Amino acid sequence: MIARPVAALFGLAVVLLAVFATVVAGPALAQTGGQVPGQSLGATSDAEFWRQVRQGTQGEVTLPNTSAGVLIQSEGDNWRAARNGPVSTYGAWTLLGAVIAVAAFFAVRGRIRIHEGPAGVTIERFKAIERFAHWLMAGSFVILAITGLNILYGRYVLKPVIGPDAFAAITLFGKYAHNYLSLAFMVGLLLAFVLWVVHNLPHRSDLVWMIKGGGILGSAHPPARKFNAGQKILFWLVMLGGVSISLSGISLMFPFETALFAKTFALLNVVGFDLPTNLSAMQEMQLSQLWHTIVAVFLIAVIIAHIYIGSLGMEGAFDAMGSGQVDVNWAREHHSLWVEEVEAQHAARRESPAE
Ligand code: HEM
Incomplete structure (x- = not known):
C-alpha cells in the first residue's frame, strides 16, 4: 500500500529530471559557452568547428583509411555540380553540334564522288593487320562510347523510356562491357600507333593541303601522301586523346591507386605550371571522372565526323578499311603522292625481281 505513492513520486522525479536534462542541461553541455568540447579540430567555437567540417578538414581516426576522418568532402559537391551541370550540358551540345555539322556538310557538299569515275582497277591501301588494328580500335571505341554515354545520360534519356528495371540491367551489362572492352581499345590503339606513326609525321605537302583546305569544298585535290x-x-x-582517356579510365577502374593527377600536375609544374600536387584520394577520383568524360565527349564528336567521311560522305573511302583495296582513280584523287610512291616501289621490284 505504501509502495504505490513512493513509486509514483519516484517516477515523477525521473520525469522531472529528464525534462530538466533536456531543457536546461542538454544545450549547456553541448555548447559550453560556444566552446567545442575536445577541441579535436583546434576550433574555438561551434560555428568555427562546423565550418571546418564543411570545408573538408581532416579529422583524426585510428582506422588505416585516413579519408574516413573527413566528414564532408566539399569538392564532392563541386564535382557533382560540374558532372551533372556544365559537363553534361556542354557535352550534349557538343555531340549534337557534331551531328548537325555533319548533316549541314552533307546538305551543302553532298557525297564526295570520284571525280573521274571509278577506273575499275584497284590498289592495296591497307593490309589485313592494319584493318584488324583499325576495327579493333574502332569497334571497341563505338561500344565504349555508347555504354559511356549511357552512364552519363541514360538515366535522363533511356530510363524514362524502358523503365528502371530494364535500365538497371542494361547499364550493369554496359558497365562490364565498358570495363573489359577498354583493354581491346588500348591494344588496338597501340597497334594502330605502331603501324601508322611513320605515315603521320609532318611533311611539306601537309602545308599545301591545309592552305587549299584539303579541297574539301571545291573539286581540286591537293596532293597527299x-x-x-x-x-x-x-x-x-x-x-x-586515346592515351589520356585510357589513363583516366585506369584511374577510375582502380580507385585510389594511381595518384594520376598529382603525378601529372607535378610533371606540368616542372615546365612552369603552378598546380596543386597534394590532392586527396577523392579529388583524384573526381578529376579522373571529369577529365575522362570531357576527353570522351570531344573524341566522340571528332569520330562522328570521321565515320561520316569514311562511309557515307565519300565514294570509295570505305573500301580502304573494308576489303583493303581502293579504286585507283580514288587513290590518285585523294592520295596522289602515295600512289606515285607505291607505283615507284612496284616498278623497282619489277626491275630487280627477287632471286
Ligand atoms: C565505326 C565506323 C568507322 C568507319 C566506317 C571508319 C572508316 C575509316 C576508313 C575508311 C579509313 C581509311 C581512310 C583512308 O583510306 O584514307 C579510316 C581510317 C582511320 N580511322 Fe576509322 N572508321 C570508323 C571508326 C573509327 C574510330 C572509332 C576510330 C578511332 C577511335 C577510327 C580511327 C581511324 C584512324 C586513326 C584512321 C587513320 C587515319 C585516317 O584515315 O583518318 N576510326 N577509318
Missing part, C-alpha cells in the same frame, strides 16, 4: 594533313590531325587526336 598515304595520309593527308586532315587524317594526320585525326591520327594524333585519337592517339593523344
Whole structure:
C-alpha cells in the first residue's frame, strides 16, 4: 500500500529530471559557452568547428583509411555540380553540334564522288593487320562510347523510356562491357600507333593541303601522301586523346591507386605550371571522372565526323578499311603522292625481281 505513492513520486522525479536534462542541461553541455568540447579540430567555437567540417578538414581516426576522418568532402559537391551541370550540358551540345555539322556538310557538299569515275582497277591501301588494328580500335571505341554515354545520360534519356528495371540491367551489362572492352581499345590503339606513326609525321605537302583546305569544298585535290594533313590531325587526336582517356579510365577502374593527377600536375609544374600536387584520394577520383568524360565527349564528336567521311560522305573511302583495296582513280584523287610512291616501289621490284 505504501509502495504505490513512493513509486509514483519516484517516477515523477525521473520525469522531472529528464525534462530538466533536456531543457536546461542538454544545450549547456553541448555548447559550453560556444566552446567545442575536445577541441579535436583546434576550433574555438561551434560555428568555427562546423565550418571546418564543411570545408573538408581532416579529422583524426585510428582506422588505416585516413579519408574516413573527413566528414564532408566539399569538392564532392563541386564535382557533382560540374558532372551533372556544365559537363553534361556542354557535352550534349557538343555531340549534337557534331551531328548537325555533319548533316549541314552533307546538305551543302553532298557525297564526295570520284571525280573521274571509278577506273575499275584497284590498289592495296591497307593490309589485313592494319584493318584488324583499325576495327579493333574502332569497334571497341563505338561500344565504349555508347555504354559511356549511357552512364552519363541514360538515366535522363533511356530510363524514362524502358523503365528502371530494364535500365538497371542494361547499364550493369554496359558497365562490364565498358570495363573489359577498354583493354581491346588500348591494344588496338597501340597497334594502330605502331603501324601508322611513320605515315603521320609532318611533311611539306601537309602545308599545301591545309592552305587549299584539303579541297574539301571545291573539286581540286591537293596532293597527299598515304595520309593527308586532315587524317594526320585525326591520327594524333585519337592517339593523344586515346592515351589520356585510357589513363583516366585506369584511374577510375582502380580507385585510389594511381595518384594520376598529382603525378601529372607535378610533371606540368616542372615546365612552369603552378598546380596543386597534394590532392586527396577523392579529388583524384573526381578529376579522373571529369577529365575522362570531357576527353570522351570531344573524341566522340571528332569520330562522328570521321565515320561520316569514311562511309557515307565519300565514294570509295570505305573500301580502304573494308576489303583493303581502293579504286585507283580514288587513290590518285585523294592520295596522289602515295600512289606515285607505291607505283615507284612496284616498278623497282619489277626491275630487280627477287632471286
Ligand atoms: C565505326 C565506323 C568507322 C568507319 C566506317 C571508319 C572508316 C575509316 C576508313 C575508311 C579509313 C581509311 C581512310 C583512308 O583510306 O584514307 C579510316 C581510317 C582511320 N580511322 Fe576509322 N572508321 C570508323 C571508326 C573509327 C574510330 C572509332 C576510330 C578511332 C577511335 C577510327 C580511327 C581511324 C584512324 C586513326 C584512321 C587513320 C587515319 C585516317 O584515315 O583518318 N576510326 N577509318
